[in-house]
Amino acid sequence: METADGDGRGTTERVLTLLGLLQQRQIWTGPELADRLGVTARTVRRDVERLRTLGYTVHSEHGIGGGYQLGPGPDVPPLLLDDEEAIATAVSLLVGAGGAITGDGDAGLRALTKLDRVLPTRLRHEVAALAGAVESFGGGRAPVDPRVLMTLARACRDEVEAGFGYPSSTPPDRRRVEPYRLVASDRRWYLLAYDLDRDDWRSFRVDRMREVAARTWRFRPREMPAAASYVQEGVAVRAYPNQARLLVRAPADTVRAQVPAQAAVVRPRDQESCEILSGADNLDLVLMHVALLGHDFTVLDPPELAQRCRLLAERLAAAGAEP
Missing domain, CATH: 3.30.70 (Alpha-Beta Plaits)
Incomplete structure (x- = not known):
């Protein structure tokens, strides 16, 4: 049975509150945490140990300027996210930072900051690589399925062909492309890709794609045009x-x-x-x-x-x- 401490909250609730505080800023002193939680410094030390046993890395430094700090661990900690969920969440927040998060953009930024502090090193590298496949021009945009963005971002990163259904006046409607960059305008998401059937560069609206899938066939990268400029010119001029x-x-x-x-x-x-x-x-x-x-x-x-x-x-x- 869970016991209450200080303000009468159960241990689990208090530990989760402690975790939330550690995620809010870089470092807390023991007395600050004790005051915020309404418990003794000894209880704070016990709760920190509980977080450590759950897989969270909590650093502690004594003396002036010291305190408790949440750091990355060897694994995604329990009660948080598995690898795929962590990557999907981080990339969705990253690509949303250009404008897809509207109305409560500060909340999205705080969520990304919290997640970044606990991501293992191996996942930070993958998130950074996926985010590197994204460019933008303009501001906020209509949301699209994040799973489609993830599939296309991975294909850009891994340099593998992608296939998808796409409405067109000339067949085939099924496209086979070498994907290079995801580009966000102030309205929509686009994919800059080399169309293998048309033997030319094309930009595709992501919201019009159907049955998007990455293939296993790797391609040798071509010299590509400046992604954001190419897509913007297509939207504003060539269309x-x-x-x-x-x-x-x-x-x-x-x-x-x-x-x-x-x-x-x-x-x-x-x-x-x-x-x-x-x-x-x-x-x-x-x-x-x-x-x-x-x-x-x-x-x-x-x-x-x-x-x-x-x-x-x-x-x-x-x-x-x-x-």
């Missing part, structure tokens, strides 16, 4: 039948703050100007949006868009003339 390139007389950082990442690619030209690349079904929309940015600009491509700009300018001038 549309009409593309435009404009010179804007304002710093690139200023314009990026005004233009959503999925709407245009902003490339610096010098400290005072930049180029905007954008696509649309109707390029008049691009002209209107750029004009509303409030900066001087010049149409670079296509030439017919410059003529269209002059016609619109004449129409706007006429609309503002005295009746």
